[in-house]
Amino acid sequence: MLVRYIARRLLLMIFVLLGVSVITFVLTHIVPSSPAAMWIGDRATQEQIDRVNEEMGFNKPLHVQYFLYMRNLLRGDLGVSLRTKQPVREELARRFSATFELITLSMLVAVITGVPLGIFSATHKDSWGDRIARLVSISGVSLPSFFLAMLLQLMFSSNWHLLPLQGRIDSEVLADFPITQITGSYLIDALVTGNGIAFRSSLIHLILPVFAIAFTSLGIVTRISRSSMVEILNEDYIRTAHAYGMSRPVVEYKYALKNALLPVITILGLSYGYMLGGTFFIESMFDLPGLGRFGYTSIIRNDFPAVMGVTLVYASSFILVNLIVDMIYFAVDPRIRLEPTEA
Amino acid sequence: MSVLTEGLERLNLRYTTYLLRRNPMFVLGLLIVFALVLCAVLAPLIVPGDPKKIDFKAKHFPPGKDHPFGTNVRGQDIFGQVIYGTRMSLMISTVVVIISLAIGMPTGLIAGYFGGRVDEVIMRATDAFLAFPPMLLPIAIAAALERNLLNGLIAIAVSWFPWYTRILRASVLVTKEELYVESARSMGVRDALIILRHVLPNSISPLLIQASMDMGYAILFAAALSFIGLGAKPTDMEWGRMITSARAEFIDFWWTATFPGLAIFVTVLGFNLIGDGLRDILDPRVRGR
Amino acid sequence: MDKDILLNIKGLKTYFYTFDGVVKAIDGIDLTVYEDETLGIVGETGCGKSVTSLSVLDLVPPPGKIEAGEIWFEGQNLLTKSKKEMREIRGGRISMIFQDPMSSLNPVFTIGDQITAVLRVHQNLDKYQARQRAIKVFHTVRLPDAEQMLTKYPHELSGGMLQRVMIGMALSCQPKLLIADEPTTALDVTIQAQILKLMHDLKHEMRTSILLITHDLGVVAKICQRVAVMYAGAFVEIGDLRVVFQAPKHPYTLGLLRTIPRLGHRRERLDTIKGRVPNLIHPPPGCRFHPRCPQATDICRQRRPVMVKVGAGHQVACHLYPPA
Numbered sequence: 001m002l003v004r005y006i007a008r009r010l011l012l013m014i015f016v017l018l019g020v021s022v023i024t025f026v027l028t029h030i031v032p033s034s035p036a037a038m039w040i041g042d043r044a045t046q047e048q049i050d051r052v053n054e055e056m057g058f059n060k061p062l063h064v065q066y067f068l069y070m071r072n073l074l075r076g077d078l079g080v081s082l083r084t085k086q087p088v089r090e091e092l093a094r095r096f097s098a099t100f101e102l103i104t105l106s107m108l109v110a111v112i113t114g115v116p117l118g119i120f121s122a123t124h125k126d127s128w129g130d131r132i133a134r135l136v137s138i139s140g141v142s143l144p145s146f147f148l149a150m151l152l153q154l155m156f157s158s159n160w161h162l163l164p165l166q167g168r169i170d171s172e173v174l175a176d177f178p179i180t181q182i183t184g185s186y187l188i189d190a191l192v193t194g195n196g197i198a199f200r201s202s203l204i205h206l207i208l209p210v211f212a213i214a215f216t217s218l219g220i221v222t223r224i225s226r227s228s229m230v231e232i233l234n235e236d237y238i239r240t241a242h243a244y245g246m247s248r249p250v251v252e253y254k255y256a257l258k259n260a261l262l263p264v265i266t267i268l269g270l271s272y273g274y275m276l277g278g279t280f281f282i283e284s285m286f287d288l289p290g291l292g293r294f295g296y297t298s299i300i301r302n303d304f305p306a307v308m309g310v311t312l313v314y315a316s317s318f319i320l321v322n323l324i325v326d327m328i329y330f331a332v333d334p335r336i337r338l339e340p341t342e343a
Numbered sequence: 344m345s346v347l348t349e350g351l352e353r354l355n356l357r358y359t360t361y362l363l364r365r366n367p368m369f370v371l372g373l374l375i376v377f378a379l380v381l382c383a384v385l386a387p388l389i390v391p392g393d394p395k396k397i398d399f400k401a402k403h404f405p406p407g408k409d410h411p412f413g414t415n416v417r418g419q420d421i422f423g424q425v426i427y428g429t430r431m432s433l434m435i436s437t438v439v440v441i442i443s444l445a446i447g448m449p450t451g452l453i454a455g456y457f458g459g460r461v462d463e464v465i466m467r468a469t470d471a472f473l474a475f476p477p478m479l480l481p482i483a484i485a486a487a488l489e490r491n492l493l494n495g496l497i498a499i500a501v502s503w504f505p506w507y508t509r510i511l512r513a514s515v516l517v518t519k520e521e522l523y524v525e526s527a528r529s530m531g532v533r534d535a536l537i538i539l540r541h542v543l544p545n546s547i548s549p550l551l552i553q554a555s556m557d558m559g560y561a562i563l564f565a566a567a568l569s570f571i572g573l574g575a576k577p578t579d580m581e582w583g584r585m586i587t588s589a590r591a592e593f594i595d596f597w598w599t600a601t602f603p604g605l606a607i608f609v610t611v612l613g614f615n616l617i618g619d620g621l622r623d624i625l626d627p628r629v630r631g632r
Numbered sequence: 633m634d635k636d637i638l639l640n641i642k643g644l645k646t647y648f649y650t651f652d653g654v655v656k657a658i659d660g661i662d663l664t665v666y667e668d669e670t671l672g673i674v675g676e677t678g679c680g681k682s683v684t685s686l687s688v689l690d691l692v693p694p695p696g697k698i699e700a701g702e703i704w705f706e707g708q709n710l711l712t713k714s715k716k717e718m719r720e721i722r723g724g725r726i727s728m729i730f731q732d733p734m735s736s737l738n739p740v741f742t743i744g745d746q747i748t749a750v751l752r753v754h755q756n757l758d759k760y761q762a763r764q765r766a767i768k769v770f771h772t773v774r775l776p777d778a779e780q781m782l783t784k785y786p787h788e789l790s791g792g793m794l795q796r797v798m799i800g801m802a803l804s805c806q807p808k809l810l811i812a813d814e815p816t817t818a819l820d821v822t823i824q825a826q827i828l829k830l831m832h833d834l835k836h837e838m839r840t841s842i843l844l845i846t847h848d849l850g851v852v853a854k855i856c857q858r859v860a861v862m863y864a865g866a867f868v869e870i871g872d873l874r875v876v877f878q879a880p881k882h883p884y885t886l887g888l889l890r891t892i893p894r895l896g897h898r899r900e901r902l903d904t905i906k907g908r909v910p911n912l913i914h915p916p917p918g919c920r921f922h923p924r925c926p927q928a929t930d931i932c933r934q935r936r937p938v939m940v941k942v943g944a945g946h947q948v949a950c951h952l953y954p955p956a
Contacts, residue, residue: 012470015467016467016470016471016474017474019467019468019470019471019474020471020474020475023471023472023480024483027483027484027486027487028483028486028487030487030488134368138612138615138616138619139608139612141611141615142559142563142607142608142609142611142612142615143607143608143611144563144566144567144570144583144586144604144607144608146567146570146586147566147586147600147604147607147608150586150590150593150600150604151601151604153594154593154594154597158594235735236730236732236735236736237735237736237737237738237739239691239693239730239736240730240736240737240738241738242691242722243689243691243722243723243727243728243730244722244723244727244749244750244753244801245718245719245720245721245722245723245724245750245753245754246719246749246753247719255738255741258740258741259738259739259740262740270477272476273476273477274476274477274478276476276478276479277476277477277478277479278478280478280482280571281567281570281571296571299482299483299486299571300486300571300572302486307483307486311475311479311483314475314476314479315474315475315476315479318474318475318476319474332740333740334739334740334785334787335739335740335785335787361651
């Protein structure tokens with residue numbers, strides 16, 4: 001039964017991705033600029049433009065172009081970037097790990113900090129700790145991440161010289177202590193190969209970007225954890241637990257917590273989506289060679305194969321993460337197991 | 344009798360004072376937004392002179408007597424720009440939320456109330472929209488259209504309305520099972536009337552809460568679009584734009600981006616507090632005291 | 633009938649501090665529960681019967697607070713006990729079951745988890761022993777498939793079965809007193825009868841007293857030996873079931889009994905008690921029932937009546953029966 005549920009969700013995912021691809025394709029093609037001109041570069045002559053249009057199929061009707069694109073997609077060919085002239089697939093692959101590193105670390109930070117903070121807030125409702133936690137969480141949601149990034153750079157890098165301004169790693173460190181490429185993630189590879197200096201350097205470079213991205217999600221996670229826990233603590237079965245002599249810590253951390261965490265799990269999927277969006281700005285500002293920065297530049301320059309590529313990768317990972325989140329929810333909440341319907 | 348109308352009935356002075364005393368954060372939010380509106384309306388009175396006036400001799404002045412927020416690279420008074428910026432921000436909030444609601448509400452009502460094929464179709468469509476990570480679609484749409492502020496706002500609104508559809512649909516699904524709806528239907532009341540008089544008022548609370556917070560988020564998103572260069576023009580007095588323009592010199596002249604940034608922060612905070620407060624107030628458990 | 637006193641409530645006052653004022657939910661009540669009996673507390677919604685039971689176990693939720701009184705149980709005043717001591721009593725010496733069993737059990741833990749937790753808190757059992765005892769408990773409450781029951785979740789069972797689970801949980805540590813707050817209100821009528829019979833039988837087996845709280849006179853008639861009628865935060869009549877039901881003395885009790893429609897009697901209209909339940913923030917002066925009482929006199933408006941003995945084990949609080 002579980003297998004059928006997963007199969008159904010995956011099928012749905014494909015349809016949704018199809019929808020996403022159509023929307024993105026249309027959007028990137030109604031832009032007035034000429035892809036051929038972009039391909040050729042400055043001072044393109046009309047003759048050259050016509051030739052490129054013919055060669056690369058830019059003059060075909062839109063739906064034909066779309067079919068061609070999808071057909072190539074199924075073969076694993078995502079086209080060629082108009083700007084860098086490299087296959088999109090390679091560009092994406094090269095930049096994937098930097099973004100992955102950033103987002104994973106940010107998710108961890110948001111969850112490990114946000115959930116305990118929210119729970120603490122709920123169990124000490126209306127205390128000063130609660131008020132401060134709520135203030136922090138609401139600030140997280142109200143602050144633009146790019147502004148936060150600028151502030152962080154100003155304070156920690158420029159003024160106090162505590163942390164590096166930009167970059168993924170100290171270039172000197174990378175030259176002296178090169179990292180053997182296994183996964184592409186500097187942190188993991190350095191750790192696994194015992195390259196302490198490089199590990200430390202990349203970690204330090206990640207502190208500000210991670211904080212900038214995680215702060216917003218931290219706000220959301222704290223808030224949901226808190227409101228969920230408060231609601232659960234008002235439930236009848238908590239009264240029952242007290243009525244049978246359970247002590248407060250047991251009631252809260254065993255009986256209430258498990259129920260309270262369910263909505264939190266759902267929100268993690270959404271937070272992940274927000275973080276994906278955040279990468280556009282944060283990677284650009286901190287000069288991290290990831291998908292976000294690539295997407296940002298591609299959009300500005302109307303490099304539509306690149307934009308399609310980034311969009312499809314982001315959208316599929318978002319859907320996938322939400323699917324995983326739903327499955328975790330499915331596994332944890334016994335009430336759902338009888339009827340696996342879509343949310 | 345919906346939660347809303349019941350609440351409104353009880354709104355005498357005493358109860359209102361009680362509500363406000365129990366939700367100080369809500370009051371704070373109201374005050375912030377009120378101050379915002381005041382700034383927008385009274386801007387010419389608050390700001391001496393023309394904030395757009397360029398004066399290269401006054402370049403990069405730190406905050407001081409004549410310029411409480413300092414001046415930017417072109418010698419323009421940042422205080423004046425921030426205050427006038429409230430007009431732009433409020434316009435952004437209103438336009439985005441209204442367009443979003445205008446599309447989202449009807450679709451949500453129809454999908455939730457009528458169910459069946461219509462519901463399926465609407466749900467699949469919103470699925471496609473909601474599959475995009477939140478920031479991605481506005482950027483993509485704004486990049487596709489001609490690059491101006493209005494298109495940016497339309498981009499945001501179009502990316503957002505599926506949320507409203509979903510939220511309203513979820514409430515409607517619950518409300519339409521209520522007994523008073525069933526009895527109205529059995530009396531032969533037309534569907535349209537049932538929807539408008541019974542279903543809508545009782546399912547609108549979550550939507551209202553989200554919409555009031557979204558007034559703030561609209562400004563955030565618009566600022567983000569400006570940051571990429573897709574929203575406001577460089578000469579517009581929009582807070583996001585101001586931050587973007589100051590990006591290069593911010594490190595050396597902290598005031599050029601800090602004040603517009605704080606303005607965004609305070610504004611979004613205000614709307615968030617209102618939304619939070621509304622949620623506490625409209626909570627059916629609080630009703631019965 | 634010389635039974636020992638199990639629970640003795642004296643002068644209990646529990647107030648709720650709300651926005652509109654102080655709600656005097658219970659304003660000075662006295663009640664005695666004897667060993668090995670079933671005592672029913674009857675009254676309309678909002679009369680304070682649930683608050684009474686919650687006060688005994690110190691489970692009154694904020695903004696409620698026990699203001700005054702003594703609750704004597706096993707030679708000690710419960711209101712002076714420490715939190716730790718109360719925790720040992722709750723579920724161990726005094727147990728409570730609630731109205732809606734579906735919402736009273738934690739949905740994400742199995743029945744087995746929840747009941748073994750109770751067993752292990754009050755009795756020093758290891759996991760295996762607790763499971764074995766849980767199975768025995770399930771047998772006692774006549775649940776089918778006792779072993780399977782351990783792995784089931786609350787939502788998989790019906791209301792009636794869940795209430796059996798709750799009763800089992802409540803009696804598992806052999807308390808001296810079981811407080812049952814509207815245990816059958818959320819159940820079908822046919823299931824009601826089963827549950828009541830179960831409670832009755834178990835009480836006999838285990839020599840537990842039951843304090844049954846309900847608004848349903850029919851339920852009281854089925855298993856209670858004594859009944860205490862409550863109105864607006866005070867007891868108006870307490871006595872043996874037969875006596876009170878057949879020869880009620882308090883006008884309110886009379887009114888209540890008259891509202892029960894009887895088979896074979898043809899009526900055009902149902903009898904009701906005129907008026908509405910009073911506001912407990914500003915209760916009427918004197919006897920709280922006087923605005924609705926067909927036999928009210930001047931003194932009823934001025935002074936609150938005291939509980940007076942009018943027969944063997946029968947007390948009334950009404951000016952019609954003044955102290956000798």
